[in-house]
Amino acid sequence: MTVATGLSVTFVEAARMAIEEEVAKGGLPPLDTLLLAESTNRAEPALAIAAQVAGTPGMVAVIGHSNSSASLSASPIYNQAGIVQIAPTATSVQYSEAGPFSFRLAPADPMQGELLVQAIDSLYADGTRIAILFVNDDYGQGLRTAVLERLDRARFPVVFDQPHGDVESADTVPHFGRTIRTTVAGLHSASPGLVLWLGRSATLRAYLPELRRRLGEVPVLGGDALSSYSADDVASGLWNGVRYADYVDMQATEEMRDFSRRFMAREGIAARTAEVLSYDAMGLILAAVRDGARTGDEVRQWLQTLGRARPPWQGLSGPITFTDRGDVDRPYVLITVPSPGTPP
Secondary structure: OOOEEEOOHHHHHHHHHHHHHHHOOOOOOOOOEEEEEEEOHHHHHHHHHHHHHHHOOEEEEEOOOOOHHHHHHHHHHHHHHHHHEEEEOOOOOHHOOOEEEOOEOOOHHHHHHHHHHHHHHHHHHOOOEEEEEEEEEEEHHHHHHHHHHOOOOOOOOOOEEEEEEEHHHHOOOOOHHHHHHHHHHHHHHOOOOOEEEEHHHHHHHHHHHHHHHHHHHEEEEHHHHHHOOOOHHHHHOOOOOOOEEEHHHOOOHHHHHHHHHHHHHHHOOOHHHHHHHHHHHHHHHHHHHHOOOOOHHHHHHHHEEEEEOOOOOOEEEEEEEOOOOOOOOOOEEEEEEEOOOOOO
């Protein structure tokens, strides 16, 4: 019986922590682990990992992958092999249709879009002009659609709406710097009162110096991918006041704060919600095994009984249950990046 991961490095280490802490408690049956780290979060490496996982005898579950695109690409392989897939951070609405062996611990984009629109309604005055910048992949496209379906554009006109690629974060390439300057010049001409960033933190990090230079302290509201900002981002002051949707509040409970301290002591970096959900995903699988699940289908059935035949499973991120389509029953929360001098 084997459990695998196909995640980025820090996610893998969070899953490894869960294994080590469960083993220390005692009582787990013999269990092999295949802890594979992805070099990128793109589809091609995920497919290679999925093929390796599916070809491993006795495989019952995999935690992966690091984002929606990779998780979606790999899901047919796992479903065909009867291997449970728990995607910690996949939010694409298409993942709900991935198959009966596919589960996720992040709410889908429509719920995130709803939270972002609620934040716009409550935080900004009618007539606030909105600029949307979205990453041109499953994540950004899906989240943009979820927002635009709910946004009252008569009250909040969209004056700029442009895709981008994550390549702009490679700031050593002069061409990408020109792309950033050209995009922000267009933003400036549109005179937005709010920038809605539906992309990843590394790319926003590349845009923010020019964005602040041209647009000053214009508010930035983003999706869950901004949760991976760093202590250096906080110290720079450029991220001050950036708000974003997230799966959980890392400061909500003492248990969560204790996990953050343990992860920092172990890895030397701050844990984010992705690490929390990777930790919980491994905990879920180990709980199923501890309860007697020995095959992929038995793990699948165990997950589907949570909140039905058995109580919700209590994870770091809160009580966990799944819909019939494998979607976690969890709302989003709105987080604000702290001011300089405050720990991230």
